[in-house]
Amino acid sequence: MSWFDRFKGSAPPASPVGPAQQDFAGDPAQRASEWESALQHHRLPAFVKHRLGEAGSGKLPWIATMSPAELAQTHRYRVRPIAMVSGTCWYHYGYSWTNGHAAGWHTALRRLQQEAAAAGANAIVDVRMRKIDMELDSSMDFTLIGTAVRIEGMPPNPEPVVATVSALEFMRLLEAGIVPTGIAIGAHYEWLGSWQRNLDAKGGWVNQPLTTLGNFWERVRKQALLQLKQDAHAAGNGVLAHTHFGQLLKAEEGDSERYLGRHIVIGTVVDGERYRSVPHDIRHVVDMCDGVSPLCEQRPSSHNVYDTNQEEGSI
Amino acid sequence: MSDGTAIPQHALERLKGLRSEGHPGGIFTSDFSINEFLLVRKAGFEPVGLCVGSCIYHLGIQYANWSKNQEMDVLSQAMYHARELAMSRMRAEAEGMGADGIVGVELTVKRMEWDDKILEFIAIGTGVVHAKGHPGFKGYNGKPFTSDLSGQDFWTLLQAGYRPLEMVMGSCVYHVAHQGMFKALGNVGNNTELTNYSQALYDAREIAMERMQHEAIQVQAEGVVGVDLHEGSHNWQPHIIEFFAVGTAVTPITTERDASTIPDPQLVLSVNN
Numbered sequence: 001m002s003w004f005d006r007f008k009g010s011a012p013p014a015s016p017v018g019p020a021q022q023d024f025a026g027d028p029a030q031r032a033s034e035w036e037s038a039l040q041h042h043r044l045p046a047f048v049k050h051r052l053g054e055a056g057s058g059k060l061p062w063i064a065t066m067s068p069a070e071l072a073q074t075h076r077y078r079v080r081p082i083a084m085v086s087g088t089c090w091y092h093y094g095y096s097w098t099n100g101h102a103a104g105w106h107t108a109l110r111r112l113q114q115e116a117a118a119a120g121a122n123a124i125v126d127v128r129m130r131k132i133d134m135e136l137d138s139s140m141d142f143t144l145i146g147t148a149v150r151i152e153g154m155p156p157n158p159e160p161v162v163a164t165v166s167a168l169e170f171m172r173l174l175e176a177g178i179v180p181t182g183i184a185i186g187a188h189y190e191w192l193g194s195w196q197r198n199l200d201a202k203g204g205w206v207n208q209p210l211t212t213l214g215n216f217w218e219r220v221r222k223q224a225l226l227q228l229k230q231d232a233h234a235a236g237n238g239v240l241a242h243t244h245f246g247q248l249l250k251a252e253e254g255d256s257e258r259y260l261g262r263h264i265v266i267g268t269v270v271d272g273e274r275y276r277s278v279p280h281d282i283r284h285v286v287d288m289c290d291g292v293s294p295l296c297e298q299r300p301s302s303h304n305v306y307d308t309n310q311e312e313g314s315i
Numbered sequence: 316m317s318d319g320t321a322i323p324q325h326a327l328e329r330l331k332g333l334r335s336e337g338h339p340g341g342i343f344t345s346d347f348s349i350n351e352f353l354l355v356r357k358a359g360f361e362p363v364g365l366c367v368g369s370c371i372y373h374l375g376i377q378y379a380n381w382s383k384n385q386e387m388d389v390l391s392q393a394m395y396h397a398r399e400l401a402m403s404r405m406r407a408e409a410e411g412m413g414a415d416g417i418v419g420v421e422l423t424v425k426r427m428e429w430d431d432k433i434l435e436f437i438a439i440g441t442g443v444v445h446a447k448g449h450p451g452f453k454g455y456n457g458k459p460f461t462s463d464l465s466g467q468d469f470w471t472l473l474q475a476g477y478r479p480l481e482m483v484m485g486s487c488v489y490h491v492a493h494q495g496m497f498k499a500l501g502n503v504g505n506n507t508e509l510t511n512y513s514q515a516l517y518d519a520r521e522i523a524m525e526r527m528q529h530e531a532i533q534v535q536a537e538g539v540v541g542v543d544l545h546e547g548s549h550n551w552q553p554h555i556i557e558f559f560a561v562g563t564a565v566t567p568i569t570t571e572r573d574a575s576t577i578p579d580p581q582l583v584l585s586v587n588n
Contacts, residue, residue: 071472
């Protein structure tokens with residue numbers, strides 16, 4: 001007998017236990033096997049599909065990460081929240097940390113879109129990149145969470161656009177004729193071996209640029225940016241690259257030494273007409289608050305799991 | 316006061332020291348900031364008092380199967396039950412003071428340093444009443460509503476044509492299976508997805524979400540706003556995580572507000588920084 005049966009009155013409670021939460025969830029073993037085959041065949045388990053479908057048709061309450069202000073603003077444009085959707089991929093990086101990160105995010109992105117499509121959405125807003133602090137076997141989980149929305153009177157999009165911006169910013173962008181459409185990732189790594197001479201300075205007293213190392217590092221960054229562009233190409237005509245993460249590491253083994261350069265760039269892809277601006281007037285205000293003005297205060301960046309290391313990591 | 320620029324008579328008299336005697340209606344307490352206080356009043360509500368509910372809970376013991384993805388149902392149940400107790404005690408306080416609802420609820424979990432099996436759950440918020448005694452703002456079944464929205468968000472929510480019903484939540488504590496040594500060695504040089512881990516996170520999150528959604532159905536909500544999903548570990552072994560979904564279930568005030576009546580936002584740019 002499971003503990004759940006106790007609440008049905010079929011057995012006296014052994015200890016004073018409280019109410020359990022109601023579940024749609026079926027048998028754990030069956031759920032596990034459904035998840036397994038779903039991940040294998042790149043689809044969603046039937047019970048998830050059903051729940052999202054019901055939310056899409058209004059039979060279940062909608063779930064939104066939006067604040068009330070965002071709810072009001074999206075209503076103004078007849079944009080309706082449907083459900084909170086997510087995509088997760090736990091990825092192990094064996095031969096390459098860099099490529100592992102790119103692959104992990106790409107998989108999570110595909111799965112996020114899958115859930116939103118099942119809900120009959122046109123877009124996913126407020127998409128945040130997350131990871132859980134659980135370092136296991138040189139692997140990481142790549143998780144994307146957002147709110148699937150539908151625009152009234154518009155047929156569902158089989159590949160919903162992915163907006164890493166909040167619903168408020170999403171509406172401002174739409175007004176300006178710009179659609180944030182996805183996340184683009186550029187990642188590149190390279191090794192620089194010790195057979196290439198002149199890696200380090202020859203003499204301690206001389207000012208000199210380390211050209212080999214410098215060129216190497218520049219190449220790594222440029223490659224990552226090139227990849228970012230290629231990745232964004234299918235989805236839009238611009239990228240707002242908000243995350244840059246680069247590391248130049250030195251590995252010494254006995255006599256030989258090598259350098260590893262790795263760089264990851266992540267950005268929001270936008271697709272918009274050029275030369276069109278915000279339809280609203282902008283008022284200039286002088287905030288007479290002492291200290292940091294709440295108007296200037298930076299919102300915590302919700303879509304950034306890498307601490308940007310440009311300050312200390314840059315050459 | 317019809318003229319927004321004049322100081323009300325009541326305030327002037329108080330400033331002159333004419334009305335220093337005790338208020339017949341008693342004194343309210345609240346952890347509102349000034350702006351929250353003003354906006355809650357702007358929304359037509361008055362604070363009546365801080366409502367607190369707390370619960371110190373001993374978590375039962377449950378052993379996970381080392382190599383199995385599974386929900387730790389004893390822990391899930393404990394986390395839910397303890398939060399529910401704290402919330403219901405807070406709600407009882409609100410009922411006692413005749414509040415229509417509780418705004419700005421903060422629900423926190425604290426560890427006790429002397430025992431890792433004991434957690435303290437605290438729910439605290441400000442009870443409010445409708446200034447004109449409008450009965451239509453109570454929560455489900457005539458109980459006080461609860462909401463984790465700030466005073467500012469409360470005002471905005473009413474502006475958007477919705478009212479809060481209840482804070483809804485879903486909890487799932489989950490054990491993520493360890494990988495067998497053999498499997499782990501096989502993966503050493505590979506870039507590959509660890510599907511059993513992915514699966515565990517999916518399952519846990521889905522369960523938490525379903526449970527929250529179910530609570531929303533029970534209070535007959537139209538939707539849930541301001542949802543956040545927390546992943547946390549409360550003194551547990553490294554492979555055990557709690558997924559906790561929480562948000563405010565809302566319902567349209569009467570008929571839904573027409574979209575065209577929602578005002579344009581004003582964009583401002585601060586020119587001093």
